[in-house]
Amino acid sequence: MEQERERNGRLCCLCSGRAALRRPKTLQQLCRECFFRVFEDEIHQVIVSNGLFTRGERVAIGASGGKDSTVLAYVLAKLNQTHDYGLHLFLLSVDEGITGYRDDSLETVHRNQIQYGLPLKVVSYKDLYGWTMDEIVATIGKKNNCTFCGVFRRQALDRGAALLKVDKLVTGHNADDIAETVLLNILRGDIARLSRCTSITTGEDGPIPRCKPFKYTYEKEIVMYAYFKRLDYFSTECIYSPNAYRGFAREFIKDLERLRPRAVLDIIRSGENFRISTTAKMPEQGTCERCGYISSQKWCKACVLLDGLNRGLPKLGIGRSHGVIGASRDRNERNGGKTIESKQCGTLDF
Numbered sequence: 001m002e003q004e005r006e007r008n009g010r011l012c013c014l015c016s017g018r019a020a021l022r023r024p025k026t027l028q029q030l031c032r033e034c035f036f037r038v039f040e041d042e043i044h045q046v047i048v049s050n051g052l053f054t055r056g057e058r059v060a061i062g063a064s065g066g067k068d069s070t071v072l073a074y075v076l077a078k079l080n081q082t083h084d085y086g087l088h089l090f091l092l093s094v095d096e097g098i099t100g101y102r103d104d105s106l107e108t109v110h111r112n113q114i115q116y117g118l119p120l121k122v123v124s125y126k127d128l129y130g131w132t133m134d135e136i137v138a139t140i141g142k143k144n145n146c147t148f149c150g151v152f153r154r155q156a157l158d159r160g161a162a163l164l165k166v167d168k169l170v171t172g173h174n175a176d177d178i179a180e181t182v183l184l185n186i187l188r189g190d191i192a193r194l195s196r197c198t199s200i201t202t203g204e205d206g207p208i209p210r211c212k213p214f215k216y217t218y219e220k221e222i223v224m225y226a227y228f229k230r231l232d233y234f235s236t237e238c239i240y241s242p243n244a245y246r247g248f249a250r251e252f253i254k255d256l257e258r259l260r261p262r263a264v265l266d267i268i269r270s271g272e273n274f275r276i277s278t279t280a281k282m283p284e285q286g287t288c289e290r291c292g293y294i295s296s297q298k299w300c301k302a303c304v305l306l307d308g309l310n311r312g313l314p315k316l317g318i319g320r321s322h323g324v325i326g327a328s329r330d331r332n333e334r335n336g337g338k339t340i341e342s343k344q345c346g347t348l349d350f
């Protein structure tokens, strides 16, 4: 039957209409409408089976204007209506202050606000930290700038979410992002992050839990969905983010996916099945003495980085430094010398 359909040309394997695409995750031939339906249904199943939301919750969607968060905002708004989740949705954007990149993508988010009828809140690095990324890069150069950006963005999203008084924050991290992060954490031997990076919800012990409804959604399908729905999104890469190591991991996964589409899901499953041995010491969660943000050190990573910037010593918080020199040693020693904040790229931790 299947072969017969193939012979008769490209027919949708669900409705026998004319196929418009080959679904990257399963290689099924599908028409547009069936693709939209299976794509949305899968995300709905992920939301329901993981109990991501509770009726009446206020949920902020981390909106960068890129394909992932644009599709996330569109699909969540749609599912909220069709399945009557009863959620109050908001768009939350962080303006990192990157001229020619974030200013353009924020224009997209402003349009999405109107297109999807969702209220938008924008918080900026300049207001929160006194520095734009343009100014930081002018001071420190392009090397290591992603460390500043990742650490600051994570905290800025939490601060924006607090201003919006939301119960949850969702981001557009997709299956490819997660598989890539699993691989990078293995390559770096970072067991603490490895065990966390596959969790669909994180930060339940922090200020605002974060969820990744696209945990099992393939990047290629997000792009297809955005394309066929003609969604308005911004597709330029960040001008400051050449990260060769991450790029290599990404290409490796794409090669595996070409040979076997399930590879992406299998890498995520491998990450999920890693268990931390009970003897491995995990960082103790506390609060930053300077700004009150969650931290396993005396000062949170953002404060350490800012302190370095403001004192003209921008390299102070880069790499495996541990909070305020000396001041953090006590807590750090108790943690067996490992900290969740000692890695270079903020995006290794979602």
Ligand SMILES: Nc1ncnc2c1ncn2[C@@H]1O[C@H](COP(=O)(O)OP(=O)(O)OP(=O)(O)O)[C@@H](O)[C@H]1O
Residues within 6 Å of the ligand: 061, 062, 063, 064, 065, 066, 067, 068, 069, 070, 092, 093, 094, 095, 096, 153, 170, 171, 172, 173, 177, 347
């Ligand atoms: N400036 C920002 N403001 C708000 N949310 C952001 C911002 N940058 C990233 N995010 C959130 O983090 C997710 C992952 O961001 P990442 O930088 O990896 O971009 P991406 O994979 O290209 O996603 P997107 O296509 O949505 O830009 C985004 O989908 C979004 O939910």
